[in-house]
Amino acid sequence: MREPARSTKISVQGLTMAYGSFTVMEDLSFDVMEKDIFIIMGGSGCGKSTLMRHMVGLKEPAAGEIHFDGENFTSADEAKRLSFVRRFGVMYQSGALWSSMTLAENIAMPLEEHTDLKAREIRDLAAYKLALVGLSGYEDYYPAQVSGGMNKRAGIARAMALDPDVLFLDEPGAGLDPLSSRRLDELILRLRDSLGSTFVIVSHELASIFAIANNSIFLDTDTRKQGATGDPKELRDRSDNEAVRIFLNRGVTSGKRDQP
Amino acid sequence: MKSDQADKSELPKAIWAKVDGRTELALSGEWMRGSVPEIRGEELCAWPDEIRTESLGRFDSILPAYLLRKLRESEKLDPCLSGLPDNLRGLMELALKVPERSDAKFDAREPHGLLRMGIVSESAWKATVSMLAFIGDTVVASLRFFTGRAHFRGKDFWLIVQDCGVGALPIVSLISFLIGMILAFVGNVQLASFGASLYVADLVGIAMVREMGVMMTAIIMSGRTGASFAAHIGSMKANQEIDALKTFGFNPFDYLVLPRIFALVLMMPILTIYSNIIGILGGMLVAAGVGIPPQLFWIEMLTIVDLTQASLGVFKSVFFGAAIAISGCLQGMNSGASSSAVGQATTRAVVASITSVIILDSAFAVIFTILDI
Incomplete structure (x- = not known):
């Protein structure tokens, strides 16, 4: 699956996240390659969204550095x-x-x-992005007039507005019906293939994770450290970390390793 | 069987006892909400080695909640749950499945005495510092704006102007008109006893243009617009909309705070002039009622209300507008990310803007007295 030609898009080194004196996660180090669909997973409240906030620069790391395309993002000026x-x-x-x-x-x-861009082109682009997430015809609705799931999808459309290199999605599938959720997975794969975007997705929807992801990090709530990184399908079957296997098997620990 | 039934419907009881060095807990009766369980010998021991439930009747969440508390207190890692009925044991096992996270608990003790004083003064100090920092930010951002390095959406600006300008006219009209009338009424009663009713015109005129017009407008705008600024920005924060602005490369300060401050600073003087006029009309109406014709009222008023006097209120209104907008936006930007925090931010915004308006007005009163205007 992994082609050697892809370069490292995001590199996180020794990242420690903290709220005041409360350490959320310690010493996270991982690489996100170009065109990866990278999943941040872990139990509720383990700091998945916080990790994403660090990666987009909304929060300063307590320690460690984040690099984009080899350039230091953490120490960069405004x-x-x-x-x-x-x-x-x-x-x-x-x-x-x-x-x-x-x-x-x-x-x-x-x-x-x-x-x-001219107003006309902008209008067309907005309609196109909304159509991509299945919201054609909802252009002139206000966020309060549409459902939570639609808000979420419109949020994805807005995230794609500028055709970004990297898309960060915080629990895109949560609260969507199975069909929309499936469409969303397809959309993510299509965008990766056609635009070459890299995706960083916070998620714990296992079905969706196995369907789209080719790389991931597991945040371990108990040790406050990274549990494992790699392809979730491989982690599910062959991770050294039991917590990771349990998580990816929905708590069913038949565990191929345990059997002789 | 019958006697058993009667026994089970009795009051709930938990009886702890030591038998041959072993601890025994006997649960009996109906553990339903509304009945106060009778507990005996609880302090004897941590967690029983044996639990007896022969005469335990129906139970709801009270019983498992009580047992869970006792278990937590005992800090036993592998407590014996045998002896409990199956359904109760199932619930206890479910509750114990994920161990309690001791570090997740907050220290909920009420601070007292000196500690509380320290906390209060520290937060007051922090509030002052953040206010000063915010004023500084405003100045810097305004400079950036006027040198073309900061911008916001024109559409946003005009919407805010419409809301805090035209939108405020009805309430400003009503309050100013009534204030003008009240001044004339009260003034007339006093002045009439000296036969100097005519001077009601001077009283209403001076009071409106120097103090009441601008003051009433400022207080209306604090409650109306300052609160709305804080609530709007605060709920944007609660909904992560401000984060969204940041990650699209928009400076939230430029996009949210600047247009609001500019709009209010622009609208306050206009509203103040309007309020002055309406207030004087109100006074004129009352005066007409007590026999002072409007022409006479007008001429008498102009003997004392000149352009200098009239411009004092308008001059102050610029500062009041800035103070109200800054208080509202500051509280909004510092608001926490929940609906109750937005409510608190709104309250603080109104209190802060009215307070700062009054303090500024006192300062102006001193300055104008020294300058003898």
Whole structure:
């Protein structure tokens, strides 16, 4: 599955995350390669979203560094950081759409501010991105007028507005019906294949993880360290860490390793 | 069987006892909500070696909750649960499945005495520092804006202008008109006893243009617009909308705070002039009622209300507008990420903006007195 030609997109080295004196996770080190679909997984409250917030620069690491395309993101100055940030697309857990704007305006706003496109083209782009997530015809609705799942999908459409190199999605599948969730998996694979985007996804939907991911990190709540990294399918069957195997097998520890 | 039934429907009891060096716990009766269990010998021992439940009747969550507390207190790793009925044992096993995370508990003790004083003064100090920092940020961001290095959406700005300008006219009209009338009423009662009713015009005019017009407008705008700024920005924060702005490369300060401050600073003087006019009209109406014709009222008023006097209130309104907008936006930006935190932020915004308006007004009163205007 892994081609040698792909370069390292994001490299996290010795990252420690903390809220004040409360350490969430210690000493995380992993690489996200180009075109990876990289999953951040772990039990509830283990700091998955916090790790994502560190990776997009919303939170300062207590220790450690994050590199994008070989350049140091953690120590970069404001202007440099902004140029990185514009190459990201981020979808938040609840969608976090700007509630005073319609869905189309939400997608149009980054385009208006960061590109020289004309109003007509922006309108078309917004409609196209909404169509990609199955929301054609909802352009002029306000976030409060559509359901939570639709908000989430519109959030993904907004994250894709600027055709970013890296898309960060915080629990994109949670709260979606099985069909939408499946469509979303397809969408992610399509985008990776056609645009060459890299995905970093916070998720604990096992079905979806096995369907799309080719790389992952498991955050272990008990040790507050990374449990394992690698392809989740391999981790499920052959990880050295029992917590990882238990998690990926939904607690069913038949464990091929344990049997003689 | 019958006697057994009667026994089981009795009051709930938990009796702890030591028998031959072993601890025994006997549970009996109906452990249902609403009945107070009788507990005896609880302090004797940590966790029983044997549990007897022959005469235990029905139970709801009270019983497992009681047992779980005793278990936690005993800190026993592998407690004996045999002797419990199957359904109860199942519930206990479920509750014990994931061990308690001791480090997840917060220290919930109420701070007292000196400690509380320290906490209060520290937070007051922090609030002052963050207020000053915010004012500094505002100045820096405004400079960035006027040198073309910061911008926000024009559409946002005009929407805010509409809301805190035209949108405030009805309430400003009503309050100002009534204030003008009240001043005239009260003034007339006093002045009439000296036969100097005409001076009601001077009183209403000076009071409105120097103090009441701008003050009433500022207080209305604190409650109306300052609160709305705090609630809007606070709920954007709770909904991660501000994070979304940041990750799209927008500076939340430029996009949210600047247009609000500019809009209110622009609208406050206009509203103040409007309020002055409406207030004077209110006074004029009352004066007409007590026999002072409007023309006479107007001419008498102009003998004392000149352009200098009239501009004092308008001058102050610029600062009041800035103070209200800054208080509202500051509390919104510092709000916590929950709906109750947004409510608190709104309350703090209104209190802070009214307080700062009054303090500023006192300062202006001193300055104007020294300057003799």
